[in-house]
Amino acid sequence: MEPGTRGVSSWSGWGIEEPWPNKQGRCRATGAKIRGLISNVALSRNVASHFCPRPWHEPGQPAPGRVSRKSAALLYMLGVPGRRGVMRDGMYIVDGDGHVMDFPHRCYQKYLPEQYRRRIAFFPGAQWDRRQAPNGDLGRDPNTPQEMMADMAQEGIDLAFLYPTSALRIGEIREAEYQTALCRAYNDFLSDWCKADPTRLKGVAIVPYLDPTEAARELDRAVSRLGLVGLMFPTFIPGRNVADPFFWPIYAEAERLGVPVGMHASGSETGDPYRFSNFLAVHTWTHAPEQMISVISSVYGGLFEKFQRLRIGFMESGAGWVPFFMEHMDGEFEKRPWDAPLCKAKPSEYLTCGRAYFSCEPEEKTIPYVVGWVGEDNILYASDYPHWDSEWPHTVDELLKRNDMEPRVKAKILGQNALRFYDLKAGGSR
Template identity: 30%
Template sequence: MHRDITLTRRAMSALGVDYMVLFPTPMLTLGLHPQPEMEVYLGRAYNRWLIDKVLTRDDRIKTLAYLPFNVPAEAVRTIEEFADQPGVIGFCVPSTRHRPIHHNDYMRVYSMLEERDLPIAFHAAYHWQDQSLSTINRFLGMHALGFVWCNMVHLTNWVLNGIPERFPKLKSIWVESGLAWVPFLMQRLDDQYLMRPSEAPQLKKLPSEYMRENCWYTTQPMETVNMKALELTLEMINAETQLLFASDWPHFDFDLPQEIYDLPFLSEQAKRNILGLNAARLFNLDPTPRKSL
């Protein structure tokens, strides 16, 4: 048994979760590699290793397979190769990259995922060499802004270029950016769109409506200092149906399920949805409690 299976099982037992979705943490900045082919080679090798050594050994362990986004043709090939593999419940794009996600080269990728009913996740990270963030001189500041900035840029382009209109059944997930930035972006885009709607002609609704109805978000790291602000945030994103619990284990700031269960303003059903039922619906998983191995 591979040690990663043993460690993941221990974490699942300690956290009290039925499924664990794995992400390629060491590869979250691979999209900035100066050689695009390296993202292709390493991403494909990781997917094959993870499926062969981990996912096929325990059906409670899942993944969003690495998508080599800098080479659209290889992203298509990756979907064709891995979409039906055991444990693959969607695909992941590390968000630290400079390719515009609304480029026409990606339309076939989105179409293939929509046809297969597989979500695409944009997983945030930070990169100190990003020119827009390079003046920050504390890790605290980089961690606070870097994980938000990349997804904020991509989601803005995602909505304003009408991707949810072109692919209304495509499920997008915005991972590990927290939640406090989402109401800001909703209000900012709505305000600007109402003054310049001709620049987003594909839109039939306000940007915030697409962000609330067509996008999913993950809890970690959920900002809880101001509970009134958090309550409004969860209301604005329609958390009862669009929010997914994420632990971010084993990082220093990981969360336990009680982060959701202890929120006083959520109904019992909302808590159940966020802690598991939303994910079961999104990833087509059996919500029946699983027996630990």
């Protein structure tokens, strides 16, 4: 073989082309990438014995001789065929609220119609340096689904449901046609991303909320044709709350399709954050208060009464505030029930009816207390990966090591509840 060319040798057993030296004796880029992967992920002693193309285990089944988390991550990075799920303590781990990094170069500049691709900014609002840290950037930025699944394997996650990052602010777009184009582009991108392994990656759609009729059509396309499994509803849409009858055709379509709605905050310019001068204060303020507004709207506005088969999740705001707010809403409603004619029961009864779900932060000390209020079947584990404030790769460990919850409750929070919310079985099938 001529110097500077590449061929396939024993590396092919790992699904990788072997890099050969070039004329200067330096390894080509592929070789450098391989060395980087191996240096970044520690090999266990017996990892070599696992380098063979066979299934590692089926979801929900015991896995004799399964690889370690780091070994599983390495296998994904190296492209070894076969399943690399990592059952943690016999539990099937499901991330109920993960994210894809839908940055312009990765998503919108490729998937948008030509007339929109030249925009300097695709979404409105002030730009904060969310990832800044004294010793380097915070968070992760997986460039491919394979990189994401490698990180999932290292964390110990078997299945992840993916929400957007940039498009968390889709509700702030004021141009209806442009919003429709953004939603279609994002949903196409997300569908392609999840096709890398539909048993491990599931996408949650966005729709053009300014046009409910078009939004219902896009949701049907996203679910029926693209394989997405839920609807994200932004908590902040200027001038309307999430239960405004204007949006009811969207909820009706979600109910018809049997997919859940995830209310998701953006953590940005909502609730008059300009009272603050830094991102720490803005981010601390926005998530939980926005979800409180969503809960008020959903309950008082009659979503649970009007759509009695619809499952609604309140995502990425923690759960510790929920008991306080249940009690607070009950007290307020008792004094003025006529202001909420579509609310036929106490607000707390809707939040414990089995169709309201709340994501939790693994480190929240109040989780057992929240379980006592909303029940153990309606709290979801959420990693928030790959965002700057995620505790990756320790979020699963954070929940598993706790001694204030029974293993049964941990198994529900870490997997079973999310599968019920999204109406899927282990392995991502219906």
